[in-house]
Amino acid sequence: MALSSRTHPISLGSYLFFLLVRTVLFSHRLLPFALLNPPARAIEFWYEQTGRPVYHDTANDKELQKAGEALDAKGLTEWMWDVVYWSWGNTVPAALLGAWAWWLYAVVPLYSAWLALPTYSGARSGFSGMSAGAGREGSGGAAAQSKRQAEFQKNGSQQMQCR
Template sequence: MVKAQKTQASRNSATLNRTHLISLGVYVFFLLVRAVLFRRRLLPFMLLTLPALAIEFWFERIGRPVFAEGTQGKELKRAGEDLEAKGLTEWMWDVVYWTWACTALVALAGDWAWWFYSVVPLYSAYLAYTTFSGVRQGFGGLSAGAGGDGSGSGGGQSKRQAKMEKRGGQRVQYK
């Protein structure tokens, strides 16, 4: 196997193991504080930690390396997806981290702190809006090349052509 795949497999295994241990620690901390010190409601805990648990199980499914018995012992069959990828994977990590923070805050401060979890849908809406507006701006200049009015200056000229004519340099003749 390629060295890069082996590196990714070991990195994914370490990341997943660390994630599961931290998650277990945060949730056990919440339950211990609830059982020993303060009464915290369990229904919001179960409902609001469900997305993070689903994401963790998804990461486990796509990121855990798969080994198979081969002629030389265990051989890497599949390294797993990159758990450090940008985009959706990065957003899912943010949800997991924010869930841990909110769970610890609720354990220490009280059930009112679950309101901090409302940041997740607000952040998601912000990301969706900025992504949509960026794509829309990217496609905005395409109408000029298709005969639309676009954002070019002066009768279908490119910006470079308009500058050249403004300086009195090379004139472009259109037929």
């Protein structure tokens, strides 16, 4: 199935469901919806522009001018699909449960920060170890060498062999 035959109807359905439920059954608070869903709509628009093939009309037939980009690629494209899916998944609970359900959007950045914290602290401690080693080099010379370096200097005539 093509991009628009799945993505656009799902988006339209979730957004219409939200608007109908929030305007007919509950309060008319639409500001969080208006602020939090434009990134997903912008990504859908970008996918529409880059994912569709472009044809050029010739005298006899249509000729493919530009093939559409692969929308199942890893990395940024995959992350942008996650943003679209997360927007759909937050729109329905926000329609049923109220404005506080928009706080579900904060789950992903908080989880990402929680996952990145050990990486950041590990890199920070690694950099502090590098600066401590740099301070020793200028002071002692021989004390700053590792055992392997000292052994290599002691046996200076031998050359390094690959194993």
